[in-house]
Amino acid sequence: MGLFSNRKTIFVDSDVLVIGGGMAGCGATYEARYWGRDLNIVCVEKANIERSGAVAQGLYAINCYMGMQWDENQPEDHVRYARNDLMGLVREDLGYDIARHVDSSVHKFEEWGLPFMKDPKTGRYLREGKWQIMIHGESYKPIVAEAARKAATEIYNRIMVTHLLMDKKKKNRVAGAVGFNVRTGDFYVFRGKAVIVGAGGASHIFKPRSTGEGMGRTWYAPWSSASAYALPIQVGAKMTQMENRIVLTRFKDGYGPVGAYFLHLKTYTENVNGEEYESTWYKDTKALVGDYIDRHPVPTCLRNHAILKEVAAGRGPIRMVTKEAFKDPHLEQVGWENFLGMTIGQAVVWASQNVDPKHTNPELTTSEPYVMGSHATCSGAWASGPEDYAPDEYQWGYNRMMTVDGLFGAGDTIGGTAHKFSSGSFTEGRIAAKAAVRYIQDMGTDEPEVSEEEYENFKAEIFRPLETYKLGRNEIVAGTVSPSYILPLHGLQRLEKIMDEYVGGISSGYMTNDWGLNKGLEHLQMLKEDLEYLGAEDLHQLMRSWELKHRLLASFSVTHHTLFRKETRWPGYYYRGDHMKLDDKNWHCFTLSQYDAKSNEWAMEKAPVYHIID
Numbered sequence: 001m002g003l004f005s006n007r008k009t010i011f012v013d014s015d016v017l018v019i020g021g022g023m024a025g026c027g028a029t030y031e032a033r034y035w036g037r038d039l040n041i042v043c044v045e046k047a048n049i050e051r052s053g054a055v056a057q058g059l060y061a062i063n064c065y066m067g068m069q070w071d072e073n074q075p076e077d078h079v080r081y082a083r084n085d086l087m088g089l090v091r092e093d094l095g096y097d098i099a100r101h102v103d104s105s106v107h108k109f110e111e112w113g114l115p116f117m118k119d120p121k122t123g124r125y126l127r128e129g130k131w132q133i134m135i136h137g138e139s140y141k142p143i144v145a146e147a148a149r150k151a152a153t154e155i156y157n158r159i160m161v162t163h164l165l166m167d168k169k170k171k172n173r174v175a176g177a178v179g180f181n182v183r184t185g186d187f188y189v190f191r192g193k194a195v196i197v198g199a200g201g202a203s204h205i206f207k208p209r210s211t212g213e214g215m216g217r218t219w220y221a222p223w224s225s226a227s228a229y230a231l232p233i234q235v236g237a238k239m240t241q242m243e244n245r246i247v248l249t250r251f252k253d254g255y256g257p258v259g260a261y262f263l264h265l266k267t268y269t270e271n272v273n274g275e276e277y278e279s280t281w282y283k284d285t286k287a288l289v290g291d292y293i294d295r296h297p298v299p300t301c302l303r304n305h306a307i308l309k310e311v312a313a314g315r316g317p318i319r320m321v322t323k324e325a326f327k328d329p330h331l332e333q334v335g336w337e338n339f340l341g342m343t344i345g346q347a348v349v350w351a352s353q354n355v356d357p358k359h360t361n362p363e364l365t366t367s368e369p370y371v372m373g374s375h376a377t378c379s380g381a382w383a384s385g386p387e388d389y390a391p392d393e394y395q396w397g398y399n400r401m402m403t404v405d406g407l408f409g410a411g412d413t414i415g416g417t418a419h420k421f422s423s424g425s426f427t428e429g430r431i432a433a434k435a436a437v438r439y440i441q442d443m444g445t446d447e448p449e450v451s452e453e454e455y456e457n458f459k460a461e462i463f464r465p466l467e468t469y470k471l472g473r474n475e476i477v478a479g480t481v482s483p484s485y486i487l488p489l490h491g492l493q494r495l496e497k498i499m500d501e502y503v504g505g506i507s508s509g510y511m512t513n514d515w516g517l518n519k520g521l522e523h524l525q526m527l528k529e530d531l532e533y534l535g536a537e538d539l540h541q542l543m544r545s546w547e548l549k550h551r552l553l554a555s556f557s558v559t560h561h562t563l564f565r566k567e568t569r570w571p572g573y574y575y576r577g578d579h580m581k582l583d584d585k586n587w588h589c590f591t592l593s594q595y596d597a598k599s600n601e602w603a604m605e606k607a608p609v610y611h612i613i614d
């Protein structure tokens with residue numbers, strides 16, 4: 001440890017340890033208290049739960065609400081919807097489990113003070129679409145955070161968790177986590193009997209469209225740095241569907257959401273000549289994916305596909321026809337307010353570019369790919385399903401427990417369950433916490449124990465970038481270029497370039513193939529070796545260093561999964577140029593990976609998709 005041997009170590013004991021205080025983490029913290037009245041419930045968050053995670057800025061709609069009290073939808077309907085959108089591949093047991101409980105979470109949000117828009121005629125929540133209800137949601141996250149704060153024994157803000165700790169006695173059992181305070185630099189050892197990971201998804205593993213000064217302007221939260229995947233991967237948890245990265249069609253430059261425009265304002269898209277274009281690509285798409293193109297609603301990836309084809313044919317950009325809707329002053333107001341609740345930047349971008357949607361139809365674009373588990377995509381950890389509903393093969397332990405004992409997950413962390421969104425992620429956190437409390441109760445006195453050797457080794461590893469920087473800083477040869485270290489920003493840009501060019505990012509039109517993926521893996525491995533020489537100037541850069549390491553591990557996982565699945569299941573999200581067609585005969589299955597940190601090897605396998613609902 002040399003220079004840093006005096007760094008303070010703080011030990012925290014917990015029963016339930018929640019990592020990440022976003023929607024899932026707040027749901028887990030809240031529910032753990034309900035079932036575990038006397039338990040020690042600790043939530044650890046990299047930022048401050050008051051305004052952290054993808055919902056930090058607020059939302060304008062809750063995108064997952066059944067409306068069972070009014071018989072609007074049933075959980076089975078939502079499973080059918082998600083299955084259709086994900087081209088057949090979802091964990092129906094997990095999706096059903098969320099759908100049957102999600103309404104109760106939404107009702108709690110209202111009780112806690114979240115203002116909902118109501119239909120003046122029926123008094124029901126105002127629907128934006130079949131699954132979405134509209135809210136005045138600027139304070140959505142603070143309201144949810146308050147419930148978690150009141151439930152927790154202690155919330156630890158500003159602590160980045162870097163590694164999980166494993167039990168000294170039982171090989172495949174989790175025992176806690178370590179991390180550091182991004183403000184004080186103190187080292188934290190959290191002991192936990194059960195650990196719930198709710199650390200969000202991954203942005204910035206692919207090169208973003210906005211680079212240079214604007215690189216933080218991405219659709220997905222730039223602080224979502226793949227910890228949700230890296231933490232379980234490091235300890236050998238199985239992951240699923242990591243190839244199912246998502247590409248979003250959004251307003252250009254500001255990434256403002258289009259949902260309210262399509263669903264509530266009834267706007268539509270056209271090519272640069274003012275023509276409808278989706279039907280032009282119907283036959284072409286049918287030849288690739290068969291009947292999936294005939295499903296209703298048309299799967300998200302296939303709508304992207306039509307845009308990409310039309311733009312490649314020279315008839316771009318695709319534009320949103322707003323001029324008609326904006327003639328109605330009420331709709332015009334809704335159109336602007338939609339951004340004020342969650343993406344103020346879009347309104348600012350339009351103002352700065354002289355775009356008034358009343359007079360100009362704004363341009364759309366497709367984003368760089370992101371990895372997440374709660375939107376129109378389902379990457380994440382492979383989890384055990386609900387006892388009363390999951391097929392035997394999907395059940396090896398407690399609900400939402402990963403393949404590591406005592407390690408649970410929710411929200412973007414858990415794979416196979418698309419379209420859970422904010423309310424579904426919160427609900428899944430509750431489901432995971434209930435199961436985690438039972439796991440602790442069943443444990444009796446056989447409690448996990450952390451190993452001093454393990455956490456001391458992590459301590460040395462975690463702070464090494466500070467030491468590397470201090471030792472090498474006088475060798476700078478040109479501004480920020482040093483022969484002794486690589487800065488986190490340099491590493492990030494290298495990672496993004498590799499993923500972009502070899503694994504199907506924007507510059508290759510989301511195209512990749514066997515050769516490119518193998519080449520990508522080769523470059524990722526070289527990057528991994530170079531990251532041993534990361535240099536961090538201060539604690540903020542130390543956080544950036546660990547975010548980068550987490551992003552790198554998730555990128556390996558995405559690349560291995562993409563290589564394994566020899567078909568193009570989701571055209572519009574990515575293309576395997578050497579396997580351009582969807583192949584239901586061989587690939588109507590989940591892909592699973594398991595990383596072995598000791599050998600640095602990835603094992604891949606298939607798992608069956610069970611269609612439980614007709």
Ligand SMILES: Cc1cc2nc3c(=O)[nH]c(=O)nc-3n(C[C@H](O)[C@H](O)[C@H](O)COP(=O)(O)OP(=O)(O)OC[C@H]3O[C@@H](n4cnc5c(N)ncnc54)[C@H](O)[C@@H]3O)c2cc1C
Pocket residue numbers: 019020021022023024025044045046047049052053054055059060061062063064159160161162198199200201219220221223224225227228374375410411412413420421422423425426
């Ligand atoms: C742009 C955008 C728009 C969306 N719009 C809607 C919408 O309109 N309606 C809707 O219902 N849903 C919407 N969603 C989806 C919703 O935001 C997510 O489904 C939900 O936030 C996922 O919950 P989560 O807890 O998994 O992740 P998050 O809510 O993102 O929380 C993850 C938390 O983990 C913390 N964390 C990360 N790494 C670490 C670490 N190493 N150590 C400690 N803490 C860590 C983060 O700081 C964060 O607080 C949108 C998402 C995005 C990105």
